[in-house]
Amino acid sequence: MRILEVGCGPAQYRGVVRGDYVGVDITARAYAPELPRDPDVLADAHGLPFKDAAFDIVLFSAAFHLLVDPPRALSEARRTLRRGGRVAIFDYSRRTLERLAGTYASTGQAEGVATLTCADWVRLLRAGGWRDPQVRLNTSSLRGRLASAIVPRPLWNAWVDRMERAILITGTAP
Numbered sequence: 158m159r160i161l162e163v164g165c166g167p168a169q170y171r172g173v174v175r176g177d178y179v180g181v182d183i184t185a186r187a188y189a190p191e192l193p194r195d196p197d198v199l200a201d202a203h204g205l206p207f208k209d210a211a212f213d214i215v216l217f218s219a220a221f222h223l224l225v226d227p228p229r230a231l232s233e234a235r236r237t238l239r240r241g242g243r244v245a246i247f248d249y250s251r252r253t254l255e256r257l258a259g260t261y262a263s264t265g266q267a268e269g270v271a272t273l274t275c276a277d278w279v280r281l282l283r284a285g286g287w288r289d290p291q292v293r294l295n296t297s298s299l300r301g302r303l304a305s306a307i308v309p310r311p312l313w314n315a316w317v318d319r320m321e322r323a324i325l326i327t328g329t330a331p
């Protein structure tokens with residue numbers, strides 16, 4: 158498995174995902190002295206420096222809501238995935254993003270996807286040409302088969318618990 162994490166920050170999944178991991182972030186600047194970012198490649202999600210069909214999985218973890226042009230980021234994810242490859246977008250739920258809105262108001266972030274309903278997510282993926290778009294909302298259903306296939310279950314559970322309520326969107330590259 159070749160796995161690309163876009164917006165990887167500290168790259169906490171390197172070494173724990175089952176496969177060859179590449180982490181991309183727009184910056185390598187540490188969040189704080191004790192909290193470093195650790196990307197393999199510096200790049201913008203809206204223009205990835207990888208050849209077509211280079212990966213089997215493209216993962217966005219708590220990063221997609223920061224992107225200013227979601228359709229373009231999805232298009233880049235699709236281009237870098239092999240046919241039949243999977244995108245997994247794990248993020249805060251709409252309710253959590255609303256709660257965090259004050260945090261983002263000053264930066265203009267989280268405007269792109271913050272208001273999307275589950276049906277909107279499905280439409281967004283369909284419009285981008287993805288097959289089999291699926292949306293799972295709330296924590297219990299996220300502890301499922303797909304999640305544990307990408308990330309070992311204890312780590313995934315810790316991740317979900319931290320997020321209050323979460324959403325997982327998946328699609329298959331045509």
Ligand SMILES: C[S@@+](CC[C@H](N)C(=O)[O-])C[C@H]1O[C@@H](n2cnc3c(N)ncnc32)[C@H](O)[C@@H]1O
Pocket residue numbers: 163164165166167168169181182183184194200201202203217218219220223224
């Ligand atoms: C909340 S952190 C999540 C880090 C990591 N994925 C995790 O789950 O621990 C979001 C990351 O996305 C990165 N990011 C934001 N906009 C980006 C963009 N346009 N392209 C690439 N990375 C971006 C940020 O720099 C940040 O490191």
